[in-house]
Amino acid sequence: MLAHDLLDTWAHLPSPVHRLDARVKLVCATALVVAILATPVARPWLLAAYAAMLLAIAAASGLPAGWIAKRLVILAPFLVLGTIALPFVPPTETADAWQLAGIELSRGAALVWLSVGGRCLLALLAATLLTGATTSAALLRAVGALGVPRTLTALTGFAITYLAALGDEAGRMMTARRSRGRVRGLGRNLRVAASMLATLMARTVERAERIALAMVARGYRGRMPALTSERAPAAEVVAAVAFVAAVAAVFWLGVRA
């Protein structure tokens, strides 16, 4: 499988979440992430409510659970490090002490840690569902439609396309290297890796020049043109407003309670 095939792997499923307009999904996901990150430490059940929302969306999207889990694993080092550090935070008073499997923990510190870890995990889950159920092209168009400068979205688009192409090229070079026998010794391996990197960089610059020529040949004058997107369906806009209102209401009720 080529590196660029890993992008948008599950973005074409026929689920209701996939069918939604990308701008609608982006607004809903942003609202949910903001609410998750703003959840006070003293309101852990609010996180449970958001987790339920996200799990319902995940189920509706049909995205494979294993694929989602793999993307969440990126948080593992942070969560593990924080958990290991927890026993080293002493309880501030007797009432704060919390016994867990014979280890004395600070209850306050543990709650803060659970809240921070939970918020990060849920925010990452929201982002994963958004990017998993939307093609990168549609997501870039949505970001542009919501006011992000066209140059920035164009550059991101180039990065997505050509980083993947570069990954494919690096993979082909590795295959070619392996097919010509094993390189023995760390020093020789490092030299080979350095020369491969230099070749990749040179090829990247040459390709960038060729792309620039192709753009100029089609009338590019320094400003990326944009196709204005069609309006999002009215029903989806209403649904998005309702979703954002529900998130805000849950947050407001939770904080007030």
Add this chain to the structure above:
Amino acid sequence: MSLIAIDDLHFAWPDGTRALSGVSLTVEDGRSLGLIGRNGAGKSTLLLHLNGILHGWGAVRVQGRPVEDWPADDLRATIGLLFEDPEDQLFMPTVLEDVCFGPLNQGLAPDEARGRAMAVLDSVGAAELADRAPHHLSAGQMRRVALATVLAMQPRVLVIDEPVMALDPEGREEVIALLAGLPQTKIIASHDLEMVLALCDEVAILDAGRVPAQGPARELLADDALLRAHGLRLPPSLRNG
């Protein structure tokens, strides 16, 4: 008056490598010229002079007017340039956006550009690819979409660098049939002399930055001694008599 006239064109790259050393040739309106020659003969470099991307010493005239006197936008709308590697030609997130890139730069309204792009994609048999990411396409699909990106600018002249390179036989036949059906004046640089024979009225041989011969395709492509002298071989269909 020739549609394109090149007279004594010289060009050297910044590192001093001479790419063109006095190229002279002409292309008549509505005709197809095959530009053939060994690797490094200067074919791609010459093509980049036709729409003003490179500037050498000597004269390059389009419709009788020196290219340096053309407004860049008008020149690029007149001369459509199709690059050797379609991956370099396709850089937008979707096929539709890529095909719209040129028309939008020409000042078309988005709806108009979208309509033109869809019509062109349909004409090259790629309408169903409109929402796909260009880098996910097969080599043959990429070629057709790359051609659409140029046709969408409605050029009068198509300048094409190696249009069938790296295509399987079926894809090659499809692209040749597609190009044969286009009414534009064409300049096609290629090593595939069989394709040049099928598509071009005339041929110019480029060797070491010069054009030692230009003439009718059937005549030049049947001249074994001439082709061999410039590192080329007879196309298969003209071998053995």
